[in-house]
Amino acid sequence: MYTLRSYFRSSASWRVRIALNHKGLAYETVPVHLLKGGGEQHASHHHRLNPMEQLPVLLVDGVPLAQSLAVLEYLEERHPTPALLPTEPVLRARVRQLSEVVNSGIQPLQNLFVMQQLGVQFGVAREAQQAWSRFWIEHGLRALEELVGDTGGRCCVGDAVTFADLCLIPQLYNARRFSVAVDRLPRLLAIESRLVALPAFVLAHPDQQPDAEA
Ligand SMILES: N[C@@H](CCC(=O)N[C@@H](CS)C(=O)NCC(=O)O)C(=O)O
Structure with missing residues (x-):
């Protein structure tokens, strides 16, 4: 199917x-x-x-x-x-808010095609392309770090896995590939350490x- x-x-x-x-x-x-x-x-x-x-x-x-x-x-x-969304409407909106921080606030700006076009169309050197991506990842993840201070429990929103966690984990992996200083994101790292042990x-x-x- x-x-x-x-x-x-x-x-x-x-x-x-x-x-x-x-x-x-x-x-x-x-x-x-x-x-x-x-x-x-x-x-x-x-x-x-x-x-x-x-x-x-x-x-x-x-x-x-x-x-x-x-x-x-x-x-x-x-x-x-x-479920991967809570039932309560405000919490559902929070999950979508956090997911969009990654989905529209970080990932599109550091995507492969964007980096390739920075080079091809605008002559941006490889190191500068990397710095561009690093900037947007840091900017978005710092916002997420603040947000989970309000919404987070064992996961990004409360204690159950939601879309927000599905967005967070791959983005942290990308952050490390771009040498982002993830140690400045202690709440996100604590959530990550719990999530990565889950079979899914x-x-x-x-x-x-x-x-x-x-
Ligand atoms: N908003 C899209 C983003 C999709 C996207 O950018 N996918 C990347 C891989 S993570 C891709 O296919 N990139 C191909 C390219 O940059 O040429 C989604 O959530 O599916």
Whole structure:
């Protein structure tokens, strides 16, 4: 029923992998390499599935769904338990707020295509591209660190796993890849240490994916 077009290090794909695992849903992974041959996401077959030429794409009986948060909302509606959103409306909005800090406030600014275009269109050197990404990751994660001071318990919002946690974990992984000083984010690190022990998160980690590379 479910096929996930994914790349092992894609943070947006990672969010969906955690959700599928958390809800105990079987799925087949179809790896799409984001770098090989200029990026398989730009191939015409993938373009037809997602004209944004991005991952993830979740095929539901062959119907392509993209934009990871829309996919998470679909999974939550179709498979409500175990839930990834609280029931109380303000808390649901909080979860979505925190998720969007990552989804629209960080990830799009540090995405591969943005960095590539900084180089190709504007002649930005590799080190400066990295500094650009690091800046946006630090900016967003510091906001998240403050926010979980109000909303957080064992997880980003309260004590149960929500969409916000699914967004946080891959973004912290990216932060380390860009040499962000994550030790300045103690609340986020404490939440991370609890989440990474959960089976749904363990199985979704890039190292566990069929296309994992050293
Ligand atoms: N808002 C989108 C972001 C999707 C996205 O940027 N995916 C990245 C991987 S995490 C991608 O496919 N990048 C391809 C590229 O930059 O060319 C979502 O949540 O699905």
